[in-house]
Amino acid sequence: DGHVSHCTWQFFSFCLANKIIPLCLPAHSTHLLQPLDVGLFGPYQRNYSNALDGWLQDGNVGIHKGTFYPLLLQARKLTFTKKNILSAFEATGINPLKP
Secondary structure (H helix, E strand, C coil): CCCHHHCCHHHHHHHHHCCCCCCCCCCCCHHHHCHHHHHHHHHHHHHHHHHHHHHHHCCCCCCCHHHHHHHHHHHHHHHCCHHHHHHHHHHCCCCCCCC
């Protein structure tokens, strides 16, 4: 988001030491360019909603702390696959790079 706190010497030093190439996105473009927003958070929300619907259709009433996490974990496993993550980066043109 261009905030100065994200671009510190400590951050870039960490990246350099760990062989990480930071990717700086243009302002006001993250809704188009962020792989998580473009290709993962929508499906994650849908998968969680489907898991919750299935839970309720099985005759359960409501959700509580004991069921929230297992349903969320189920949605996470369906969503955050290698294929989906790579597809999200491809859809945004980040990898392979499509300037």
